[in-house]
Amino acid sequence: MNELPVVLFGVGGVGQALVRQIVENRERHARQYGLWIRFLALCDSRSAVVEPMEGLNDAQLLDILDIKTRGGSLLEHPLGGTQDDLSAILDIVGLPGTLVVDCTATEETVPALLFGLERGYKLVLANKKPLTVEQEVYDRLVRAGGTEEAPLDLARVRWETTVGAGLPVIATLNRLLASGDPIQRISGTFSGTLGYVMTGLQAGRPFSQIVQEAYEQGYTEPDPRDDLGGVDVARKALILARGMGWRLDLSDVEVAGLYPPELDELSVEEFLARLPALDASFQEQVTAAAQEGQVLRYAATIQDGRCRVGLTPVDRDSPLGRLTGTDNLVEFTSRWYSPNPLVIQGRGAGVDATAAGVLSDLVELAFTGR
Numbered sequence: 388m389n390e391l392p393v394v395l396f397g398v399g400g401v402g403q404a405l406v407r408q409i410v411e412n413r414e415r416h417a418r419q420y421g422l423w424i425r426f427l428a429l430c431d432s433r434s435a436v437v438e439p440m441e442g443l444n445d446a447q448l449l450d451i452l453d454i455k456t457r458g459g460s461l462l463e464h465p466l467g468g469t470q471d472d473l474s475a476i477l478d479i480v481g482l483p484g485t486l487v488v489d490c491t492a493t494e495e496t497v498p499a500l501l502f503g504l505e506r507g508y509k510l511v512l513a514n515k516k517p518l519t520v521e522q523e524v525y526d527r528l529v530r531a532g533g534t535e536e537a538p539l540d541l542a543r544v545r546w547e548t549t550v551g552a553g554l555p556v557i558a559t560l561n562r563l564l565a566s567g568d569p570i571q572r573i574s575g576t577f578s579g580t581l582g583y584v585m586t587g588l589q590a591g592r593p594f595s596q597i598v599q600e601a602y603e604q605g606y607t608e609p610d611p612r613d614d615l616g617g618v619d620v621a622r623k624a625l626i627l628a629r630g631m632g633w634r635l636d637l638s639d640v641e642v643a644g645l646y647p648p649e650l651d652e653l654s655v656e657e658f659l660a661r662l663p664a665l666d667a668s669f670q671e672q673v674t675a676a677a678q679e680g681q682v683l684r685y686a687a688t689i690q691d692g693r694c695r696v697g698l699t700p701v702d703r704d705s706p707l708g709r710l711t712g713t714d715n716l717v718e719f720t721s722r723w724y725s726p727n728p729l730v731i732q733g734r735g736a737g738v739d740a741t742a743a744g745v746l747s748d749l750v751e752l753a754f755t756g757r
């Protein structure tokens with residue numbers, strides 16, 4: 388049996404789903420791949436459960452899931468302790484070939500991820516933040532030897548779920564790059580919430596009403612500005628652009644949010660109350676696009692050295708134009724995929740789909756060299 392030692396950072400929605408899926412897939416992984424995934428440590432924001440020698444058995448893992456699903460701390464587990472330094476956890480673990488999985492949503496993991504690489508560990512990231520801070524950190528995390536010119540080190544690091552969750556967006560990009568097919572444009576929608584808003588606008592509904600409804604039904608972040616501002620989409624666009632070898636920072640991504648910056652200082656209730664003032668302008672834009680045979684999408688476009696995120700008119704008959712609802716959709720236009728683009732579409736969020744994408748990364752990395 389090939390043992391894959393794993394340390395998990397982040398035991399929230401995605402981290403918990405990952406642990407559950409690994410336990411559920413034990414037999415399949417053993418039968419199909421001769422693979423046994425062994426958790427040596429699980430860490431949340433303040434605590435950790437560490438078993439560096441034997442690894443945690445499934446009963447212990449299920450106990451940990453019980454604690455975390457009811458909102459508890461890992462300190463409640465018999466093997467639990469406080470943690471304020473993820474590198475120290477990696478130092479204790481010390482097994483060659485260890486795979487570190489980042490299912491947090493913070494850039495605080497960066498020092499430990501770099502430390503892990505120095506130790507010869509492999510990485511799987513669901514967390515976008517480490518890949519969207521300084522270019523130098525990106526290079527050190529994903530390029531062989533950490534230098535600007537080096538190729539992506541796919542034998543050691545995977546980050547498929549940072550863009551489009553379980554959809555194979557990064558894998559597709561890497562395959563196009565590997566084949567030498569020049570990519571002329573990537574254009575895509577990467578937010579289910581904003582897809583919902585765009586579908587509502589196209590149906591003639593007022594912007595304020597759609598946002599209010601999405602907020603009340605829990606489709607938006609607790610502060611809807613976190614969706615409507617476009618920064619999360621900008622991070623995904625940056626990861627794609629950097630994946631093509633472009634050298635740029637988050638501040639170079641041109642982001643146009645769906646509300647004016649003066650609404651940033653308001654409480655959520657005040658913000659929602661001010662939205663009807665934007666309705667007429669959105670309706671005008673929808674009508675103007677329709678007169679040109681187009682519809683509006685909140686899209687990221689990476690083309691000609693520019694990375695833009697915002698309201699974008701697209702042809703009604705294009706894959707993006709035909710999209711409705713909350714799916715993500717990415718069009719790759721290249722020499723071989725032109726004029727019809729290569730299209731990836733499907734659920735682009737959700738803890739189970741994301742955890743499944745992380746698990747695929749993990750299984751693939753289990754069999755790469757070093």
Ligand SMILES: NC(=O)c1ccc[n+]([C@@H]2O[C@H](COP(=O)([O-])OP(=O)(O)OC[C@H]3O[C@@H](n4cnc5c(N)ncnc54)[C@H](OP(=O)(O)O)[C@@H]3O)[C@@H](O)[C@H]2O)c1
Pocket residue numbers: 396397398399400401402430431432433473489490491492493495496513514515516548549551552735736737738741
């Ligand atoms: N949910 C999705 O649909 C989806 C899709 C694609 C990608 N992702 C990405 O996947 C990641 C995880 O998402 P999620 O929905 O699982 O988030 P979440 O539920 O908020 O969980 C985050 C976890 O990270 C832990 N954490 C926070 N700061 C930490 C630190 N400094 N050190 C160690 N652990 C820390 C939290 O600890 P506590 O438990 O102590 O709070 C929590 O367990 C995010 O980066 C997200 O963008 C999510």
